[in-house]
Amino acid sequence: MHQFEKTGPLLTARRPAAAAVAVAVATALLAGCGSRTAGADGTPSASGTAGPCGMPQASPSAGAQAPSGPARGGVRITAANAVCAEYEVTNLGSEPSDVTVTFSRLDASGGVLDNVTRTVAALAPGATEKGRVDLDGPGSARPGAGRQVKILKVRSVPGAEAPHPGGPCPASGLRLYADDGDAAMGLRVVGLHLRNCGTSTVTVNGYPELQLLDLEHQPIDGVSVLRGGARIATGTGADDPPRKIALRPGEGARATLVWRNTTEAGGPVSAPYVRVRATPGAAPVMVTPELDLGTTGRLGVGAWTTDDQQPPAPRPPAG
Incomplete structure:
Protein backbone atom coordinates (compact mmCIF):
# COMPACT_ATOMS: atom_id res chain seq x y z
CA MET A 1 0.00 0.00 0.00
CA HIS A 2 1.35 3.43 -0.90
CA GLN A 3 2.08 5.77 2.01
CA PHE A 4 1.67 9.56 1.99
CA GLU A 5 3.10 12.12 4.40
CA LYS A 6 0.86 15.10 5.02
CA THR A 7 2.36 18.58 5.54
CA GLY A 8 -0.33 21.16 6.24
CA PRO A 9 -3.08 20.48 3.71
CA LEU A 10 -0.69 18.94 1.13
CA LEU A 11 0.30 15.38 0.45
CA THR A 12 3.95 14.42 -0.07
CA ALA A 13 4.23 11.13 -1.87
CA ARG A 14 7.05 8.61 -1.45
CA ARG A 15 7.76 5.79 -3.89
CA PRO A 16 10.43 4.97 -6.48
CA ALA A 17 9.80 6.91 -9.69
CA ALA A 18 7.07 5.34 -11.78
CA ALA A 19 7.57 4.30 -15.39
CA ALA A 20 6.47 6.72 -18.07
CA VAL A 21 2.82 6.44 -18.98
CA ALA A 22 2.33 4.77 -22.33
CA VAL A 23 0.14 6.54 -24.85
CA ALA A 24 -2.67 4.39 -26.19
CA VAL A 25 -2.74 4.67 -29.96
CA ALA A 26 -4.94 2.95 -32.50
CA PRO A 158 -15.35 8.48 -11.76
CA GLY A 159 -18.64 10.23 -12.37
CA ALA A 160 -18.86 11.21 -8.70
CA GLU A 161 -15.50 13.03 -8.98
CA ALA A 162 -15.79 14.41 -12.51
CA PRO A 163 -15.19 18.15 -13.02
CA HIS A 164 -18.12 20.00 -14.58
CA PRO A 165 -17.23 23.52 -15.80
CA GLY A 166 -20.75 23.88 -17.19
CA GLY A 167 -24.20 22.40 -16.74
CA PRO A 168 -26.10 21.98 -13.46
CA CYS A 169 -24.33 23.07 -10.30
CA PRO A 170 -22.84 20.11 -8.37
CA ALA A 171 -24.41 19.14 -5.04
CA SER A 172 -21.41 20.69 -3.26
CA GLY A 173 -22.28 24.11 -4.73
CA LEU A 174 -18.72 24.39 -6.08
CA ARG A 175 -17.27 23.80 -9.54
CA LEU A 176 -13.61 22.75 -9.63
CA TYR A 177 -11.77 22.15 -12.90
CA ALA A 178 -8.32 22.51 -14.49
CA ASP A 179 -7.55 24.68 -17.51
CA ASP A 180 -5.43 23.66 -20.50
CA GLY A 181 -2.32 25.23 -19.03
CA ASP A 182 0.76 26.75 -20.63
CA ALA A 183 4.16 25.29 -21.50
CA ALA A 184 7.43 26.97 -22.44
CA MET A 185 11.03 25.70 -22.36
CA GLY A 186 10.15 22.72 -20.20
CA LEU A 187 8.16 24.77 -17.67
CA ARG A 188 4.52 23.81 -17.15
CA VAL A 189 1.80 25.93 -15.54
CA VAL A 190 -1.81 24.77 -15.05
CA GLY A 191 -4.57 26.61 -13.22
CA LEU A 192 -7.10 24.99 -10.87
CA HIS A 193 -10.32 26.98 -10.91
CA LEU A 194 -12.96 26.99 -8.18
CA ARG A 195 -16.31 28.73 -8.64
CA ASN A 196 -19.20 29.10 -6.23
CA CYS A 197 -22.30 28.13 -8.21
CA GLY A 198 -24.44 27.62 -5.10
CA THR A 199 -26.52 30.00 -3.02
CA SER A 200 -24.32 30.42 0.07
CA THR A 201 -20.94 32.06 0.67
CA VAL A 202 -18.03 29.58 0.81
CA THR A 203 -14.68 30.40 2.42
CA VAL A 204 -11.33 29.02 1.22
CA ASN A 205 -8.06 29.62 3.04
CA GLY A 206 -4.66 28.31 2.02
CA TYR A 207 -3.81 25.54 -0.40
CA PRO A 208 -5.83 22.82 -2.12
CA GLU A 209 -5.10 19.22 -1.13
CA LEU A 210 -3.59 17.14 -3.95
CA GLN A 211 -3.11 13.44 -4.61
CA LEU A 212 -1.23 12.43 -7.77
CA LEU A 213 -2.59 9.38 -9.63
CA ASP A 214 -1.40 7.13 -12.44
CA LEU A 215 -3.40 5.78 -15.41
CA GLU A 216 -5.10 3.21 -13.15
CA HIS A 217 -6.01 5.93 -10.59
CA GLN A 218 -3.41 4.55 -8.14
CA PRO A 219 -1.39 6.97 -5.96
CA ILE A 220 2.04 7.92 -7.26
CA ASP A 221 4.87 8.14 -4.74
CA GLY A 222 8.27 9.77 -5.10
CA VAL A 223 6.94 13.29 -5.79
CA SER A 224 7.18 16.17 -3.30
CA VAL A 225 4.24 18.59 -3.40
CA LEU A 226 5.60 22.02 -2.48
CA ARG A 227 3.76 25.09 -1.25
CA GLY A 228 4.32 27.85 -3.79
CA GLY A 229 6.28 27.70 -7.02
CA ALA A 230 9.40 29.73 -6.20
CA ARG A 231 11.62 26.64 -5.89
CA ILE A 232 10.61 25.69 -9.44
CA ALA A 233 10.20 29.05 -11.22
CA THR A 234 9.26 32.64 -10.37
CA GLY A 235 6.55 34.73 -11.98
CA THR A 236 4.09 31.85 -12.42
CA GLY A 237 1.37 33.21 -10.14
CA ALA A 238 1.92 30.44 -7.60
CA ASP A 239 3.68 32.55 -4.95
CA ASP A 240 0.93 34.75 -3.49
CA PRO A 241 0.69 34.19 0.29
CA PRO A 242 -2.33 32.26 1.52
CA ARG A 243 -5.27 34.31 2.72
CA LYS A 244 -8.90 33.79 3.61
CA ILE A 245 -11.21 34.34 0.63
CA ALA A 246 -15.00 34.49 1.00
CA LEU A 247 -16.57 33.38 -2.28
CA ARG A 248 -20.06 34.73 -2.70
CA PRO A 249 -22.36 33.02 -5.24
CA GLY A 250 -20.89 33.49 -8.71
CA GLU A 251 -17.36 34.33 -7.48
CA GLY A 252 -14.27 32.23 -8.13
CA ALA A 253 -10.77 31.38 -6.92
CA ARG A 254 -7.67 29.99 -8.62
CA ALA A 255 -4.67 27.93 -7.52
CA THR A 256 -1.66 27.37 -9.78
CA LEU A 257 0.26 24.14 -10.40
CA VAL A 258 3.83 24.55 -11.67
CA TRP A 259 6.48 21.98 -12.57
CA ARG A 260 9.30 21.18 -14.99
CA ASN A 261 9.62 18.14 -17.21
CA THR A 262 13.42 17.99 -17.02
CA THR A 263 14.74 14.46 -17.44
CA GLU A 264 18.12 13.45 -16.10
CA ALA A 265 19.21 10.24 -14.36
CA GLY A 266 16.44 7.87 -13.32
CA GLY A 267 12.99 7.12 -14.65
CA PRO A 268 10.59 9.95 -15.54
CA VAL A 269 7.27 10.24 -13.72
CA SER A 270 3.94 11.01 -15.38
CA ALA A 271 0.74 11.65 -13.44
CA PRO A 272 -2.19 12.12 -15.81
CA TYR A 273 -4.70 12.54 -12.97
CA VAL A 274 -4.77 14.63 -9.79
CA ARG A 275 -7.43 14.26 -7.10
CA VAL A 276 -8.12 17.71 -5.66
CA ARG A 277 -9.92 18.84 -2.50
CA ALA A 278 -10.54 22.59 -2.43
CA THR A 279 -10.54 22.60 1.37
CA PRO A 280 -9.85 19.92 4.00
CA GLY A 281 -12.79 17.54 4.06
CA ALA A 282 -14.27 18.81 0.79
CA ALA A 283 -15.59 16.36 -1.81
CA PRO A 284 -12.75 15.32 -4.17
CA VAL A 285 -12.64 16.26 -7.85
CA MET A 286 -10.39 14.38 -10.28
CA VAL A 287 -8.75 16.58 -12.93
CA THR A 288 -6.38 15.63 -15.76
CA PRO A 289 -3.51 18.15 -15.92
CA GLU A 290 -1.21 15.52 -17.50
CA LEU A 291 1.74 16.09 -15.17
CA ASP A 292 4.91 15.15 -17.06
CA LEU A 293 7.30 15.64 -14.16
CA GLY A 294 10.40 14.16 -15.79
CA THR A 295 12.86 13.16 -13.07
CA THR A 296 12.45 16.36 -11.05
CA GLY A 297 10.28 14.77 -8.35
CA ARG A 298 8.63 18.10 -7.49
CA LEU A 299 5.31 19.84 -8.05
CA GLY A 300 4.57 23.35 -6.81
CA VAL A 301 1.05 24.46 -5.88
CA GLY A 302 -0.04 28.00 -5.13
CA ALA A 303 -2.56 29.18 -2.56
CA TRP A 304 -6.09 30.06 -3.58
CA THR A 305 -6.37 33.60 -5.00
CA THR A 306 -9.35 35.47 -6.41
CA ASP A 307 -10.22 34.58 -10.01
CA ASP A 308 -12.46 36.41 -12.49
CA GLN A 309 -12.12 33.83 -15.29
CA GLN A 310 -15.40 32.28 -16.37
CA PRO A 311 -15.58 28.50 -16.92
CA PRO A 312 -15.18 27.26 -20.51
CA ALA A 313 -18.01 25.74 -22.52
CA PRO A 314 -18.51 22.01 -21.82
CA ARG A 315 -16.76 19.55 -24.15
CA PRO A 316 -18.97 18.09 -26.88
CA PRO A 317 -20.47 14.67 -26.12
CA ALA A 318 -19.65 11.57 -28.13
CA GLY A 319 -21.28 11.25 -31.49
Missing part, protein backbone atom coordinates in the same frame (compact mmCIF):
# COMPACT_ATOMS: atom_id res chain seq x y z
CA THR A 27 -4.84 4.04 -36.14
CA ALA A 28 -7.46 3.71 -38.87
CA LEU A 29 -5.93 4.03 -42.34
CA LEU A 30 -8.20 5.47 -44.95
CA ALA A 31 -7.92 5.33 -48.74
CA GLY A 32 -10.31 6.84 -51.27
CA CYS A 33 -13.90 5.81 -50.47
CA GLY A 34 -12.94 2.42 -49.03
CA SER A 35 -14.23 1.31 -45.65
CA ARG A 36 -14.07 -1.88 -43.63
CA THR A 37 -15.53 -2.74 -40.25
CA ALA A 38 -14.24 -4.78 -37.36
CA GLY A 39 -15.65 -8.29 -37.05
CA ALA A 40 -17.12 -9.81 -33.90
CA ASP A 41 -13.75 -11.34 -32.96
CA GLY A 42 -12.02 -7.95 -33.12
CA THR A 43 -10.33 -8.59 -36.45
CA PRO A 44 -11.13 -6.42 -39.48
CA SER A 45 -13.56 -7.79 -42.02
CA ALA A 46 -14.86 -6.38 -45.27
CA SER A 47 -18.51 -5.57 -45.80
CA GLY A 48 -20.45 -5.67 -49.02
CA THR A 49 -22.99 -3.03 -48.03
CA ALA A 50 -22.91 0.72 -47.71
CA GLY A 51 -20.38 2.02 -45.21
CA PRO A 52 -21.45 3.12 -41.73
CA CYS A 53 -20.79 6.76 -42.61
CA GLY A 54 -22.84 6.62 -45.80
CA MET A 55 -20.06 5.86 -48.27
CA PRO A 56 -19.96 2.80 -50.52
CA GLN A 57 -17.60 0.03 -49.49
CA ALA A 58 -14.55 -0.82 -51.56
CA SER A 59 -13.45 -4.38 -52.14
CA PRO A 60 -10.18 -5.50 -50.52
CA SER A 61 -8.51 -5.41 -53.94
CA ALA A 62 -9.20 -1.67 -54.17
CA GLY A 63 -6.51 -1.07 -51.54
CA ALA A 64 -8.67 -0.04 -48.60
CA GLN A 65 -7.06 -0.74 -45.23
CA ALA A 66 -8.99 -1.67 -42.12
CA PRO A 67 -9.11 0.08 -38.75
CA SER A 68 -7.23 -1.37 -35.82
CA GLY A 69 -9.22 -4.15 -34.15
CA PRO A 70 -8.08 -4.29 -30.49
CA ALA A 71 -9.52 -1.84 -27.99
CA ARG A 72 -7.18 0.69 -26.39
CA GLY A 73 -8.24 1.96 -23.00
CA GLY A 74 -11.78 0.76 -23.73
CA VAL A 75 -11.95 2.66 -27.04
CA ARG A 76 -11.90 1.06 -30.48
CA ILE A 77 -12.27 2.43 -33.99
CA THR A 78 -14.79 0.09 -35.58
CA ALA A 79 -15.12 1.48 -39.10
CA ALA A 80 -13.73 4.23 -41.30
CA ASN A 81 -14.11 5.63 -44.78
CA ALA A 82 -13.13 8.75 -46.68
CA VAL A 83 -15.13 11.22 -44.62
CA CYS A 84 -15.59 9.79 -41.13
CA ALA A 85 -14.64 7.16 -38.58
CA GLU A 86 -16.89 5.35 -36.12
CA TYR A 87 -15.76 4.23 -32.69
CA GLU A 88 -16.98 2.55 -29.51
CA VAL A 89 -16.27 3.62 -25.94
CA THR A 90 -16.59 0.97 -23.21
CA ASN A 91 -16.30 1.66 -19.49
CA LEU A 92 -13.76 -0.88 -18.25
CA GLY A 93 -14.08 0.26 -14.63
CA SER A 94 -16.37 -0.73 -11.79
CA GLU A 95 -18.29 2.55 -11.37
CA PRO A 96 -20.02 5.08 -13.65
CA SER A 97 -17.39 7.25 -15.30
CA ASP A 98 -16.89 10.19 -17.64
CA VAL A 99 -14.67 8.96 -20.48
CA THR A 100 -12.86 11.52 -22.63
CA VAL A 101 -11.19 10.49 -25.88
CA THR A 102 -8.79 12.68 -27.85
CA PHE A 103 -8.51 11.83 -31.55
CA SER A 104 -5.86 13.15 -33.95
CA ARG A 105 -6.95 13.75 -37.53
CA LEU A 106 -4.05 13.16 -39.92
CA ASP A 107 -3.36 13.91 -43.56
CA ALA A 108 -2.46 11.24 -46.10
CA SER A 109 1.22 11.34 -45.10
CA GLY A 110 0.46 10.97 -41.37
CA GLY A 111 0.92 14.62 -40.42
CA VAL A 112 -1.37 15.90 -37.67
CA LEU A 113 -4.05 18.32 -38.93
CA ASP A 114 -5.78 18.84 -35.57
CA ASN A 115 -7.08 17.10 -32.47
CA VAL A 116 -10.73 16.65 -31.53
CA THR A 117 -12.12 15.59 -28.15
CA ARG A 118 -15.24 13.59 -27.37
CA THR A 119 -16.64 12.92 -23.89
CA VAL A 120 -19.14 10.27 -22.82
CA ALA A 121 -20.62 11.29 -19.46
CA ALA A 122 -21.86 8.92 -16.75
CA LEU A 123 -21.08 5.74 -18.71
CA ALA A 124 -22.15 2.72 -16.65
CA PRO A 125 -19.64 -0.06 -15.84
CA GLY A 126 -19.35 -2.42 -18.81
CA ALA A 127 -21.59 -0.21 -20.97
CA THR A 128 -20.61 0.80 -24.50
CA GLU A 129 -21.52 3.94 -26.42
CA LYS A 130 -20.87 4.59 -30.09
CA GLY A 131 -19.68 7.82 -31.67
CA ARG A 132 -18.31 9.30 -34.86
CA VAL A 133 -15.47 11.60 -35.90
CA ASP A 134 -15.81 13.54 -39.14
CA LEU A 135 -12.64 13.75 -41.24
CA ASP A 136 -13.57 16.66 -43.51
CA GLY A 137 -11.32 19.11 -41.73
CA PRO A 138 -8.68 21.62 -42.82
CA GLY A 139 -5.48 20.78 -44.65
CA SER A 140 -6.75 18.75 -47.60
CA ALA A 141 -7.35 20.04 -51.11
CA ARG A 142 -9.56 17.02 -51.72
CA PRO A 143 -11.50 16.56 -48.45
CA GLY A 144 -11.16 13.08 -46.96
CA ALA A 145 -8.76 11.77 -49.60
CA GLY A 146 -6.30 9.40 -47.94
CA ARG A 147 -7.13 10.81 -44.50
CA GLN A 148 -6.37 9.00 -41.24
CA VAL A 149 -7.51 9.17 -37.63
CA LYS A 150 -5.89 7.83 -34.48
CA ILE A 151 -6.77 7.61 -30.81
CA LEU A 152 -4.27 9.90 -29.11
CA LYS A 153 -5.32 9.31 -25.50
CA VAL A 154 -8.17 8.07 -23.32
CA ARG A 155 -8.94 9.47 -19.89
CA SER A 156 -11.62 8.21 -17.51
CA VAL A 157 -12.70 9.75 -14.20
Whole structure:
Protein backbone atom coordinates (compact mmCIF):
# COMPACT_ATOMS: atom_id res chain seq x y z
CA MET A 1 0.00 0.00 0.00
CA HIS A 2 1.35 3.43 -0.90
CA GLN A 3 2.08 5.77 2.01
CA PHE A 4 1.67 9.56 1.99
CA GLU A 5 3.10 12.12 4.40
CA LYS A 6 0.86 15.10 5.02
CA THR A 7 2.36 18.58 5.54
CA GLY A 8 -0.33 21.16 6.24
CA PRO A 9 -3.08 20.48 3.71
CA LEU A 10 -0.69 18.94 1.13
CA LEU A 11 0.30 15.38 0.45
CA THR A 12 3.95 14.42 -0.07
CA ALA A 13 4.23 11.13 -1.87
CA ARG A 14 7.05 8.61 -1.45
CA ARG A 15 7.76 5.79 -3.89
CA PRO A 16 10.43 4.97 -6.48
CA ALA A 17 9.80 6.91 -9.69
CA ALA A 18 7.07 5.34 -11.78
CA ALA A 19 7.57 4.30 -15.39
CA ALA A 20 6.47 6.72 -18.07
CA VAL A 21 2.82 6.44 -18.98
CA ALA A 22 2.33 4.77 -22.33
CA VAL A 23 0.14 6.54 -24.85
CA ALA A 24 -2.67 4.39 -26.19
CA VAL A 25 -2.74 4.67 -29.96
CA ALA A 26 -4.94 2.95 -32.50
CA THR A 27 -4.84 4.04 -36.14
CA ALA A 28 -7.46 3.71 -38.87
CA LEU A 29 -5.93 4.03 -42.34
CA LEU A 30 -8.20 5.47 -44.95
CA ALA A 31 -7.92 5.33 -48.74
CA GLY A 32 -10.31 6.84 -51.27
CA CYS A 33 -13.90 5.81 -50.47
CA GLY A 34 -12.94 2.42 -49.03
CA SER A 35 -14.23 1.31 -45.65
CA ARG A 36 -14.07 -1.88 -43.63
CA THR A 37 -15.53 -2.74 -40.25
CA ALA A 38 -14.24 -4.78 -37.36
CA GLY A 39 -15.65 -8.29 -37.05
CA ALA A 40 -17.12 -9.81 -33.90
CA ASP A 41 -13.75 -11.34 -32.96
CA GLY A 42 -12.02 -7.95 -33.12
CA THR A 43 -10.33 -8.59 -36.45
CA PRO A 44 -11.13 -6.42 -39.48
CA SER A 45 -13.56 -7.79 -42.02
CA ALA A 46 -14.86 -6.38 -45.27
CA SER A 47 -18.51 -5.57 -45.80
CA GLY A 48 -20.45 -5.67 -49.02
CA THR A 49 -22.99 -3.03 -48.03
CA ALA A 50 -22.91 0.72 -47.71
CA GLY A 51 -20.38 2.02 -45.21
CA PRO A 52 -21.45 3.12 -41.73
CA CYS A 53 -20.79 6.76 -42.61
CA GLY A 54 -22.84 6.62 -45.80
CA MET A 55 -20.06 5.86 -48.27
CA PRO A 56 -19.96 2.80 -50.52
CA GLN A 57 -17.60 0.03 -49.49
CA ALA A 58 -14.55 -0.82 -51.56
CA SER A 59 -13.45 -4.38 -52.14
CA PRO A 60 -10.18 -5.50 -50.52
CA SER A 61 -8.51 -5.41 -53.94
CA ALA A 62 -9.20 -1.67 -54.17
CA GLY A 63 -6.51 -1.07 -51.54
CA ALA A 64 -8.67 -0.04 -48.60
CA GLN A 65 -7.06 -0.74 -45.23
CA ALA A 66 -8.99 -1.67 -42.12
CA PRO A 67 -9.11 0.08 -38.75
CA SER A 68 -7.23 -1.37 -35.82
CA GLY A 69 -9.22 -4.15 -34.15
CA PRO A 70 -8.08 -4.29 -30.49
CA ALA A 71 -9.52 -1.84 -27.99
CA ARG A 72 -7.18 0.69 -26.39
CA GLY A 73 -8.24 1.96 -23.00
CA GLY A 74 -11.78 0.76 -23.73
CA VAL A 75 -11.95 2.66 -27.04
CA ARG A 76 -11.90 1.06 -30.48
CA ILE A 77 -12.27 2.43 -33.99
CA THR A 78 -14.79 0.09 -35.58
CA ALA A 79 -15.12 1.48 -39.10
CA ALA A 80 -13.73 4.23 -41.30
CA ASN A 81 -14.11 5.63 -44.78
CA ALA A 82 -13.13 8.75 -46.68
CA VAL A 83 -15.13 11.22 -44.62
CA CYS A 84 -15.59 9.79 -41.13
CA ALA A 85 -14.64 7.16 -38.58
CA GLU A 86 -16.89 5.35 -36.12
CA TYR A 87 -15.76 4.23 -32.69
CA GLU A 88 -16.98 2.55 -29.51
CA VAL A 89 -16.27 3.62 -25.94
CA THR A 90 -16.59 0.97 -23.21
CA ASN A 91 -16.30 1.66 -19.49
CA LEU A 92 -13.76 -0.88 -18.25
CA GLY A 93 -14.08 0.26 -14.63
CA SER A 94 -16.37 -0.73 -11.79
CA GLU A 95 -18.29 2.55 -11.37
CA PRO A 96 -20.02 5.08 -13.65
CA SER A 97 -17.39 7.25 -15.30
CA ASP A 98 -16.89 10.19 -17.64
CA VAL A 99 -14.67 8.96 -20.48
CA THR A 100 -12.86 11.52 -22.63
CA VAL A 101 -11.19 10.49 -25.88
CA THR A 102 -8.79 12.68 -27.85
CA PHE A 103 -8.51 11.83 -31.55
CA SER A 104 -5.86 13.15 -33.95
CA ARG A 105 -6.95 13.75 -37.53
CA LEU A 106 -4.05 13.16 -39.92
CA ASP A 107 -3.36 13.91 -43.56
CA ALA A 108 -2.46 11.24 -46.10
CA SER A 109 1.22 11.34 -45.10
CA GLY A 110 0.46 10.97 -41.37
CA GLY A 111 0.92 14.62 -40.42
CA VAL A 112 -1.37 15.90 -37.67
CA LEU A 113 -4.05 18.32 -38.93
CA ASP A 114 -5.78 18.84 -35.57
CA ASN A 115 -7.08 17.10 -32.47
CA VAL A 116 -10.73 16.65 -31.53
CA THR A 117 -12.12 15.59 -28.15
CA ARG A 118 -15.24 13.59 -27.37
CA THR A 119 -16.64 12.92 -23.89
CA VAL A 120 -19.14 10.27 -22.82
CA ALA A 121 -20.62 11.29 -19.46
CA ALA A 122 -21.86 8.92 -16.75
CA LEU A 123 -21.08 5.74 -18.71
CA ALA A 124 -22.15 2.72 -16.65
CA PRO A 125 -19.64 -0.06 -15.84
CA GLY A 126 -19.35 -2.42 -18.81
CA ALA A 127 -21.59 -0.21 -20.97
CA THR A 128 -20.61 0.80 -24.50
CA GLU A 129 -21.52 3.94 -26.42
CA LYS A 130 -20.87 4.59 -30.09
CA GLY A 131 -19.68 7.82 -31.67
CA ARG A 132 -18.31 9.30 -34.86
CA VAL A 133 -15.47 11.60 -35.90
CA ASP A 134 -15.81 13.54 -39.14
CA LEU A 135 -12.64 13.75 -41.24
CA ASP A 136 -13.57 16.66 -43.51
CA GLY A 137 -11.32 19.11 -41.73
CA PRO A 138 -8.68 21.62 -42.82
CA GLY A 139 -5.48 20.78 -44.65
CA SER A 140 -6.75 18.75 -47.60
CA ALA A 141 -7.35 20.04 -51.11
CA ARG A 142 -9.56 17.02 -51.72
CA PRO A 143 -11.50 16.56 -48.45
CA GLY A 144 -11.16 13.08 -46.96
CA ALA A 145 -8.76 11.77 -49.60
CA GLY A 146 -6.30 9.40 -47.94
CA ARG A 147 -7.13 10.81 -44.50
CA GLN A 148 -6.37 9.00 -41.24
CA VAL A 149 -7.51 9.17 -37.63
CA LYS A 150 -5.89 7.83 -34.48
CA ILE A 151 -6.77 7.61 -30.81
CA LEU A 152 -4.27 9.90 -29.11
CA LYS A 153 -5.32 9.31 -25.50
CA VAL A 154 -8.17 8.07 -23.32
CA ARG A 155 -8.94 9.47 -19.89
CA SER A 156 -11.62 8.21 -17.51
CA VAL A 157 -12.70 9.75 -14.20
CA PRO A 158 -15.35 8.48 -11.76
CA GLY A 159 -18.64 10.23 -12.37
CA ALA A 160 -18.86 11.21 -8.70
CA GLU A 161 -15.50 13.03 -8.98
CA ALA A 162 -15.79 14.41 -12.51
CA PRO A 163 -15.19 18.15 -13.02
CA HIS A 164 -18.12 20.00 -14.58
CA PRO A 165 -17.23 23.52 -15.80
CA GLY A 166 -20.75 23.88 -17.19
CA GLY A 167 -24.20 22.40 -16.74
CA PRO A 168 -26.10 21.98 -13.46
CA CYS A 169 -24.33 23.07 -10.30
CA PRO A 170 -22.84 20.11 -8.37
CA ALA A 171 -24.41 19.14 -5.04
CA SER A 172 -21.41 20.69 -3.26
CA GLY A 173 -22.28 24.11 -4.73
CA LEU A 174 -18.72 24.39 -6.08
CA ARG A 175 -17.27 23.80 -9.54
CA LEU A 176 -13.61 22.75 -9.63
CA TYR A 177 -11.77 22.15 -12.90
CA ALA A 178 -8.32 22.51 -14.49
CA ASP A 179 -7.55 24.68 -17.51
CA ASP A 180 -5.43 23.66 -20.50
CA GLY A 181 -2.32 25.23 -19.03
CA ASP A 182 0.76 26.75 -20.63
CA ALA A 183 4.16 25.29 -21.50
CA ALA A 184 7.43 26.97 -22.44
CA MET A 185 11.03 25.70 -22.36
CA GLY A 186 10.15 22.72 -20.20
CA LEU A 187 8.16 24.77 -17.67
CA ARG A 188 4.52 23.81 -17.15
CA VAL A 189 1.80 25.93 -15.54
CA VAL A 190 -1.81 24.77 -15.05
CA GLY A 191 -4.57 26.61 -13.22
CA LEU A 192 -7.10 24.99 -10.87
CA HIS A 193 -10.32 26.98 -10.91
CA LEU A 194 -12.96 26.99 -8.18
CA ARG A 195 -16.31 28.73 -8.64
CA ASN A 196 -19.20 29.10 -6.23
CA CYS A 197 -22.30 28.13 -8.21
CA GLY A 198 -24.44 27.62 -5.10
CA THR A 199 -26.52 30.00 -3.02
CA SER A 200 -24.32 30.42 0.07
CA THR A 201 -20.94 32.06 0.67
CA VAL A 202 -18.03 29.58 0.81
CA THR A 203 -14.68 30.40 2.42
CA VAL A 204 -11.33 29.02 1.22
CA ASN A 205 -8.06 29.62 3.04
CA GLY A 206 -4.66 28.31 2.02
CA TYR A 207 -3.81 25.54 -0.40
CA PRO A 208 -5.83 22.82 -2.12
CA GLU A 209 -5.10 19.22 -1.13
CA LEU A 210 -3.59 17.14 -3.95
CA GLN A 211 -3.11 13.44 -4.61
CA LEU A 212 -1.23 12.43 -7.77
CA LEU A 213 -2.59 9.38 -9.63
CA ASP A 214 -1.40 7.13 -12.44
CA LEU A 215 -3.40 5.78 -15.41
CA GLU A 216 -5.10 3.21 -13.15
CA HIS A 217 -6.01 5.93 -10.59
CA GLN A 218 -3.41 4.55 -8.14
CA PRO A 219 -1.39 6.97 -5.96
CA ILE A 220 2.04 7.92 -7.26
CA ASP A 221 4.87 8.14 -4.74
CA GLY A 222 8.27 9.77 -5.10
CA VAL A 223 6.94 13.29 -5.79
CA SER A 224 7.18 16.17 -3.30
CA VAL A 225 4.24 18.59 -3.40
CA LEU A 226 5.60 22.02 -2.48
CA ARG A 227 3.76 25.09 -1.25
CA GLY A 228 4.32 27.85 -3.79
CA GLY A 229 6.28 27.70 -7.02
CA ALA A 230 9.40 29.73 -6.20
CA ARG A 231 11.62 26.64 -5.89
CA ILE A 232 10.61 25.69 -9.44
CA ALA A 233 10.20 29.05 -11.22
CA THR A 234 9.26 32.64 -10.37
CA GLY A 235 6.55 34.73 -11.98
CA THR A 236 4.09 31.85 -12.42
CA GLY A 237 1.37 33.21 -10.14
CA ALA A 238 1.92 30.44 -7.60
CA ASP A 239 3.68 32.55 -4.95
CA ASP A 240 0.93 34.75 -3.49
CA PRO A 241 0.69 34.19 0.29
CA PRO A 242 -2.33 32.26 1.52
CA ARG A 243 -5.27 34.31 2.72
CA LYS A 244 -8.90 33.79 3.61
CA ILE A 245 -11.21 34.34 0.63
CA ALA A 246 -15.00 34.49 1.00
CA LEU A 247 -16.57 33.38 -2.28
CA ARG A 248 -20.06 34.73 -2.70
CA PRO A 249 -22.36 33.02 -5.24
CA GLY A 250 -20.89 33.49 -8.71
CA GLU A 251 -17.36 34.33 -7.48
CA GLY A 252 -14.27 32.23 -8.13
CA ALA A 253 -10.77 31.38 -6.92
CA ARG A 254 -7.67 29.99 -8.62
CA ALA A 255 -4.67 27.93 -7.52
CA THR A 256 -1.66 27.37 -9.78
CA LEU A 257 0.26 24.14 -10.40
CA VAL A 258 3.83 24.55 -11.67
CA TRP A 259 6.48 21.98 -12.57
CA ARG A 260 9.30 21.18 -14.99
CA ASN A 261 9.62 18.14 -17.21
CA THR A 262 13.42 17.99 -17.02
CA THR A 263 14.74 14.46 -17.44
CA GLU A 264 18.12 13.45 -16.10
CA ALA A 265 19.21 10.24 -14.36
CA GLY A 266 16.44 7.87 -13.32
CA GLY A 267 12.99 7.12 -14.65
CA PRO A 268 10.59 9.95 -15.54
CA VAL A 269 7.27 10.24 -13.72
CA SER A 270 3.94 11.01 -15.38
CA ALA A 271 0.74 11.65 -13.44
CA PRO A 272 -2.19 12.12 -15.81
CA TYR A 273 -4.70 12.54 -12.97
CA VAL A 274 -4.77 14.63 -9.79
CA ARG A 275 -7.43 14.26 -7.10
CA VAL A 276 -8.12 17.71 -5.66
CA ARG A 277 -9.92 18.84 -2.50
CA ALA A 278 -10.54 22.59 -2.43
CA THR A 279 -10.54 22.60 1.37
CA PRO A 280 -9.85 19.92 4.00
CA GLY A 281 -12.79 17.54 4.06
CA ALA A 282 -14.27 18.81 0.79
CA ALA A 283 -15.59 16.36 -1.81
CA PRO A 284 -12.75 15.32 -4.17
CA VAL A 285 -12.64 16.26 -7.85
CA MET A 286 -10.39 14.38 -10.28
CA VAL A 287 -8.75 16.58 -12.93
CA THR A 288 -6.38 15.63 -15.76
CA PRO A 289 -3.51 18.15 -15.92
CA GLU A 290 -1.21 15.52 -17.50
CA LEU A 291 1.74 16.09 -15.17
CA ASP A 292 4.91 15.15 -17.06
CA LEU A 293 7.30 15.64 -14.16
CA GLY A 294 10.40 14.16 -15.79
CA THR A 295 12.86 13.16 -13.07
CA THR A 296 12.45 16.36 -11.05
CA GLY A 297 10.28 14.77 -8.35
CA ARG A 298 8.63 18.10 -7.49
CA LEU A 299 5.31 19.84 -8.05
CA GLY A 300 4.57 23.35 -6.81
CA VAL A 301 1.05 24.46 -5.88
CA GLY A 302 -0.04 28.00 -5.13
CA ALA A 303 -2.56 29.18 -2.56
CA TRP A 304 -6.09 30.06 -3.58
CA THR A 305 -6.37 33.60 -5.00
CA THR A 306 -9.35 35.47 -6.41
CA ASP A 307 -10.22 34.58 -10.01
CA ASP A 308 -12.46 36.41 -12.49
CA GLN A 309 -12.12 33.83 -15.29
CA GLN A 310 -15.40 32.28 -16.37
CA PRO A 311 -15.58 28.50 -16.92
CA PRO A 312 -15.18 27.26 -20.51
CA ALA A 313 -18.01 25.74 -22.52
CA PRO A 314 -18.51 22.01 -21.82
CA ARG A 315 -16.76 19.55 -24.15
CA PRO A 316 -18.97 18.09 -26.88
CA PRO A 317 -20.47 14.67 -26.12
CA ALA A 318 -19.65 11.57 -28.13
CA GLY A 319 -21.28 11.25 -31.49
